[in-house]
Amino acid sequence: MPVIAYRTYRCVLLVLLVMYCFEHIMLVAYAQSLEALRALIDSRAAAIEQKMIQWRRDFHQYPELSNREVRTSRIVAEHLRKLGFEVRTGIAHTGVVGILRGGKPGPVVALRADMDALPVVEQVNVPFASKVRSTYNGQEVGVMHACGHDAHTAILMAVAEILASMKANIQGIVKFIFQPAEEGAPEGEEGGAELMIKQGVLENPAPEAIFGLHVFSGIESGNITFRPGPTMAAVDFLRIVIKGRQTHGAKPWVGIDPIVVSSQVIMGLQTIESRQVDVTKEPSIITIGTMQGGVRNNIIPDSVEMTGTIRTYDEDMQEQIHKRIKRTSQYIAQASGATADVYIRKQYPATVNHDALTAKMAPTLQRVAGQRNVSLSPKQTGSEDFSFYQKKIPGMFFFLGVTPKDQLATAAPNHSPLFYIDESALIVGVRALAHLVLDYAALSTGAPQE
Numbered sequence: 027m028p029v030i031a032y033r034t035y036r037c038v039l040l041v042l043l044v045m046y047c048f049e050h051i052m053l054v055a056y057a058q059s060l061e062a063l064r065a066l067i068d069s070r071a072a073a074i075e076q077k078m079i080q081w082r083r084d085f086h087q088y089p090e091l092s093n094r095e096v097r098t099s100r101i102v103a104e105h106l107r108k109l110g111f112e113v114r115t116g117i118a119h120t121g122v123v124g125i126l127r128g129g130k131p132g133p134v135v136a137l138r139a140d141m142d143a144l145p146v147v148e149q150v151n152v153p154f155a156s157k158v159r160s161t162y163n164g165q166e167v168g169v170m171h172a173c174g175h176d177a178h179t180a181i182l183m184a185v186a187e188i189l190a191s192m193k194a195n196i197q198g199i200v201k202f203i204f205q206p207a208e209e210g211a212p213e214g215e216e217g218g219a220e221l222m223i224k225q226g227v228l229e230n231p232a233p234e235a236i237f238g239l240h241v242f243s244g245i246e247s248g249n250i251t252f253r254p255g256p257t258m259a260a261v262d263f264l265r266i267v268i269k270g271r272q273t274h275g276a277k278p279w280v281g282i283d284p285i286v287v288s289s290q291v292i293m294g295l296q297t298i299e300s301r302q303v304d305v306t307k308e309p310s311i312i313t314i315g316t317m318q319g320g321v322r323n324n325i326i327p328d329s330v331e332m333t334g335t336i337r338t339y340d341e342d343m344q345e346q347i348h349k350r351i352k353r354t355s356q357y358i359a360q361a362s363g364a365t366a367d368v369y370i371r372k373q374y375p376a377t378v379n380h381d382a383l384t385a386k387m388a389p390t391l392q393r394v395a396g397q398r399n400v401s402l403s404p405k406q407t408g409s410e411d412f413s414f415y416q417k418k419i420p421g422m423f424f425f426l427g428v429t430p431k432d433q434l435a436t437a438a439p440n441h442s443p444l445f446y447i448d449e450s451a452l453i454v455g456v457r458a459l460a461h462l463v464l465d466y467a468a469l470s471t472g473a474p475q476e
Contacts, residue, residue, distance in 0.1 A: 059195075060464070060468055063192065063195055063464055064461060064464065066192060067188055067192070067457060067460045067461060067464065068457060070187075070188045070191060070192075071184070071188060071453055071456045071457045071460065072453070074184050074187055074188065074456070075184075075452075075453045075456075077184070078180045078181065078183065078184040078452060078453075078456060079180070079449050079452065081101075081179070081180035081183055081184075082176050082177050082179075082180035082181075082447075082449065082452065083154040084101075084154075085098055085101075085141075085171065085176035085179055085180060086154050086155075086156060086171045086176040087154040087155070087156055087157075088156070088158060089143030089156050089158055089169045089170055089171045089176065090141075090142065090143055090158075090160075090169070091142060091143060091144075091145065091160055091162055091169055091212075092142040092206060092207035092208075092209050092210060092211055092212060092217055092218070093119045093120065093142075093206055093207045093211050093212060093215055093217045094120070094142075094160070095120040095141045095142055095206045095207075096120060098120075098141045098179065099115065099120040099121070099122050099141065099204065099206070102122045102124075102141070102179065102183060102204045103115050103122045103124075105183050105186070105187075106122065106124035106186060106202065109124075109126075109186060109187060109190040110190060110193075111124035111125055111126055111186070111190070111202070112124070112125040112127075113125075117222055117225050117226075117227055118205070118206055118207065118216075118217055118218065118221035118222040118224075118225055118227075119206055119207070119217060119221075120141070120206040121203070121204060121205055121206050121222050121227070122204040123201065123202065123203055123204070123227060124186060124201075124202040124204075125199060125200075125201055125202075125231070126186070126189055126190060126193065126196065126199065126200040126201075126202070127193075127199050128193060128194075128195075128196025128197055128198050128199060128200070128467075129193055129194035129195060129196060130194075130195070130196065130197045130198070131197065131198065132196075132197025132198025132199075132467040132470060132471060133197070133198045133199075133234050133235070133466065133467055133470045134198055134199040134200075134201060134231045134232060134233045134234055135198065135199070135200055135201070135233055135234070135235055135236070135237070135462075135463050135466055135467065136200075136201040136202075136203055136228070136233035136235070136236040136237070136415070136419075137182060137185065137200065137201070137202055137203065137236070137237055137238070137459055137462075137463065138182075138203040138204075138205055138219075138236060138237070138238040138412060138415065139175070139178040139179050139181065139182035139202075139203070139204055139205065139238070140175045140178055140179075140204075140205045140206075140208035140209075141175055141178075141179050141204055141205065141206055141208075142175055142206055142207050142208055142209050143156075143169050143170055143171045143172070143173075143175065143176070143209075144169070144170055144171070144172045144173055144209055144441060145160075145162040145165075145167035145168065145169060146167075146168060146169070146170040146172040146441070146442075146443050147167075147168030147170065147443055148168065148170040148172070148443055149443040149444050150443075150444055150445070150446055152446075156168070156169060156170045156171070158170075162212065163212055163213050170443065170445075172440065172441050172442060172443060172445045173209065173440045173441055173445070174240065174241035174242075174428070174440060174445070174447060175208065177241045177428070177447055177449075177452055177455070178239065178240070178241065179204060180452070181239070181452055181455045181456050181459065182202060182204065182459065184456045185202075185456055185459045185460050185463075186202050188456070188460050189460060189463060196463075196464075196467070197467035197468070197470075197471065198467050198470075199231055200463055201231065201233050203222070203227055203236075205218065205219055205222055206218065207221075208410070208411050208412075210373070218411045218414075219411040219412065219413075219414040219415055220411065220414045223414055223415070223418060228415070228418055228419060232419075233419060234419060234420070235380075235383055235419060235420050235421065235422075235466060236412075236415045236416070236419055236420075236421040236422075237387075237421070237422050237423075237459060237462050237463075237466075238412045238415075238421070238422075238423045238424075239423070239424050239425070239426050239455050239458065239459065240410065240423070240424075240425050240426070241425075241426050241427075241428045241440075241447060241451070241452075241455070242425040242426065242427060242428065242440065243428065243429050243437045243438060243439050243440050243442075243445060243446075244427075244429055244434060244437055244439065245425060245426070245427025245428070245429060246399075246427045246429060246430075246431050246434060247427050247428055247429060247430055247431070247448040247450060247451035248395060248399060248426075248427060248450070248451045248454045249395065249399045249400070249401070249426075249427040250391050250394075250395045250399065250400045250401075250424055250425065250426055250427070250454070250458065251400070251401050251402065251403035251424065251425045251427070252379065252384065252388070252391065252400075252402070252403050252422070252423070252424035252425065253379065253384075253402050253403045253404075253405070254379050254380075254381045254384040254385065255378060255379060255381060256308065256339035256340070256376050256377070256378050256405060257376075257377045257378065257379050257403065257405065257406065257423060258376065258377035258405070258406045258407075258408055258409055258410045258413070258423075259311070259337035259338060259339055259376055259377075259405070259406065259407045259408065259409050260336075260337065260338050260339065260341075260344055260372070260373075260374060260375045260376040260409065260413070261335060261336070261337060261373045261374050261409035262335070262336040262338075262344070262348070262370055262371065262372050262373055263333070263335065263370070263371040263373055264312070264314075264332075264333060264334040264335060264336055264351065264368075264369070264370055265331065265332070265333045265334075265368075265369040265370075266288075266291065266331070266332045266333075266334075266351075266355050266366055266367070266368050266369075267329055267330070267331050267332075267366070267367040267369075268284040268287050268288045268291065268319075268329060268330045268331075268332070268355075268359055268364055268365070268366055269284060269328065269329045269359075269364060269365045269366075269367070270282035270283055270284035270287060270326070270327070270328060270329065270330075270362075270363075270364045271328065271363075272325065272326060272327055272328040273325075273326050274324065274325065274326070275323065275324035275325055275326055276324065278326055281326050282362060282363045282364050283326045283362075284319060284326075284327060284328070284329050284330040284364055285319055285320065285326065285327070285330055286362070287330075287358065287359050287362045287364045287366075288317060288319070288330040288332060290358050290362075291332070291354070291355050291358050291359065291366065292314050292317075292332070294354045294355070294358050295312045295314070295351060295354060295355070296312070297354075298310075298312060298347060298350045298351065298354065299311070299312065302350055303343060303346065303347065303350075304343075307340060307343065308338065308339040308340045308343055309339065309405065309407075310336075310337060310338045310339075310343060310347060311335075311336070311337040311338075311407055312334065312335075312336055312347070312351065313334050313335050313336075313337075314332050314333070314334040315333060315334050315335060316331075316332065316333045316334075317330060317331075317332045318330065318331050318332075319331065336348075336351070336370070337407045337409070338376065339376045339405065340376075341375075341376075348370050351368060351370065352368045352370075355368050356368065373409070374409045374410065374411045374413050374414070375413045375414065375417060376409075376413060377409070377410045377412055377413040377416065377423055378413065378416055379416070379421065379422050379423060380416065380420035380421060380422065382420070383420040383421070383422050384422050386466075386469060387422055387462055387465065387466065388400075389465075390458070390461050390462055390465045391424065391458055391462075393461070394454065394457050394458045394461050395454055395458065403424075403425055408440075410423065422462075424458070426451060426452075426454060426455045426458070427451060428446075428447045428448050428451045428452075429446075429448060430448050433446075
């Protein structure tokens with residue numbers, strides 16, 4: 027090899043070695059700074075814990091129904107403004123969006139919390155129990171945060187304060203979405219995630235991923251469960267009207283009895299799951315929850331109205347079940363000389379966790395809660411309108427346990443008037459969401475995680 031070429035070769039090797047060492051030093055330094063930021067999140071979460079619990083108790087004591095979250099959204103908006111966020115209000119009636127622009131370049135990430143309560147009379151014996159009464163679909167009702175949205179709102183307010191205090195070290199933009207009407211808008215109104223999306227919540231800036239959590243009864247306090255893919259069911263509203271012919275109860279052969287036909291339809295619908303769909307693919311549920319017809323014991327009425335709910339995880343199966351419900355109802359009614367009018371309205375799609383995003387962020391949850399405290403969630407037949415966001419961008423939704431270990435067997439479920447939250451678990455939710463933001467941005471820039 028000529029002397030000049032050899033010297034050039036040695037110089038190139040030296041340059042590459044120096045570049046490698048510099049890159050390694052920078053990566054080590056970055057990893058150390060990332061660990062320092064994680065530790066800072068944890069220390070600030072501990073410092074804000076009691077404030078967060080007080081927010082939660084305040085929201086719990088003064089709950090508001092869907093699309094009526096006026097007080098709650100005002101408190102949220104004022105909090106975000108004090109933190110220096112860009113704040114947008116009035117989205118989907120009472121929704122609030124706060125935008126935190128970090129001091130370093132990076133991705134746009136969204137976090138979501140829901141704010142609405144349920145028409146439930148509280149029976150939990152706590153000093154901050156709700157005594158609120160309101161009107162829901164024309165009826166006077168009690169109001170209670172029986173699903174834990176008070177905790178969700180307080181958790182996200184705490185995350186906002188923690189990340190705002192670290193703004194200079196945050197990579198990218200964090201979009202905080204405080205959403206109304208997750209439980210469903212009142213009759214005749216739009217609301218919830220679907221309306222927020224229609225009104226541009228996923229635009230300007232557009233997030234590339236979204237994270238959300240739900241406190242859950244029956245899971246040990248501080249534990250986290252999640253699953254990739256279908257996690258919570260799609261929900262559809264079902265109404266079937268069976269029309270017969272009214273007659274005296276003593277002479278049923280003179281008319282057509284819609285009550286008997288309705289009972290046959292109900293039994294026929296159950297064969298859809300047991301005999302007509304592939305049970306090895308995904309589970310599904312058809313439930314009739316109301317049946318109304320007749321005004322007197324000895325009169326066969328003209329018609330009977332049934333309403334119910336349909337739960338599915340797969341869109342193709344959902345469409346097949348809809349077709350089979352209509353066919354089963356109409357043919358059974360026809361066999362008796364009656365008719366069946368079937369109305370199905372899609373409400374929420376299935377909550378489907380993005381596989382790649384979930385796999386990428388699972389280590390964060392395991393580190394935050396402890397590997398032994400994180401597990402695979404079974405599929406939930408409940409539904410969540412977080413699913414609308416996941417139809418637009420990759421999303422990950424997980425469950426936070428809020429039941430003390432000694433109460434797991436007897437804990438009242440979400441939506442019960444006895445639903446109870448162990449507040450000591452909420453700090454895990456704060457840390458989880460804050461760490462997800464930090465780690466997602468680091469992964470997006472190719473930084474080391476451990």
